[in-house]
Ligand SMILES: O=c1ccn([C@@H]2O[C@H](COP(=O)(O)OP(=O)(O)O[C@H]3O[C@H](CO)[C@@H](O)[C@H](O)[C@H]3O)[C@@H](O)[C@H]2O)c(=O)[nH]1
């Protein structure tokens with residue numbers, strides 16, 4: 367069941383499926399009306415993808431309507447609940463869809479940020495290893511972005527060093543949210559860590575559970591976080607959520623390097 371305050375509507379996006387499995391794209395989106403149509407359209411072109419779900423996480427703009435018009439299945443949180451909750455809601459919407467279909471195997475899940483626009487098509491390299499059974503989770507490594515970010519690497523370093531301490535592996539981009547994983551791996555990582563701690567926790571929890579995790583370069587471009595007070599407040603929240611996720615995992619077992 368979707369959470370009581372989540373409201374599904376609209377249509378799935380049909381697409382080809384020549385890879386050995388199928389995949390659903392889940393796009394958490396808060397106030398992304400400007401970019402969501404391009405992101406949905408690009409995600410729908412990915413080989414193996416036959417369902418695109420947008421979770422409108424309490425947006426105050428027209429994100430839901432624009433996503434629906436672009437062909438996505440849209441699920442709404444009436445109020446903002448954070449990225450991790452949006453990911454859980456999206457995955458549940460996919461499972462509910464599968465419950466009503468004669469499906470042989472559950473779809474893999476590809477999480478894509480709403481602000482990627484047309485470059486969302488460049489998440490394609492994340493699908494192959496998962497759909498072919500060679501990896502349980504792939505993580506996108508982004509190139510240098512056209513606009514310089516305004517951070518000093520504090521959050522990234524916290525997540526990277528915390529992951530190294532927890533599982534003996536130092537990811538290049540520990541916060542990267544573009545990830546493809548099997549349904550089995552996703553369920554093994556539930557309940558997800560809250561808010562912005564979700565990526566760091568996913569990596570640690572899956573490695574500790576013996577899953578195979580790989581980073582894959584992807585030519586993705588997103589809206590970088592700037593330098594103004596809003597941006598710094600955002601970084602403060604990211605730091606808090608990553609620190610909480612790490613603290614909750616401090617005493618777990620180390621895993622083998624991926
Ligand atoms: O309350 C929120 C806030 C954001 N989003 C969506 O989450 C995604 C990522 O948000 P964004 O504002 O782009 O965050 P960034 O600071 O750019 O995020 C970087 O760092 C995050 C972890 O801190 C990762 O989740 C992202 O993938 C990574 O790009 C976007 O689709 C948002 O619309 C929500 O669903 N709910």
Ligand SMILES: O=C(O)[C@H](O)COP(=O)(O)O
Pocket residue numbers: 515516517518519520521522523590591600601604
């Ligand atoms: O801008 C970013 O890359 C993120 O908000 C993380 O900020 P950071 O530079 O403090 O790690």
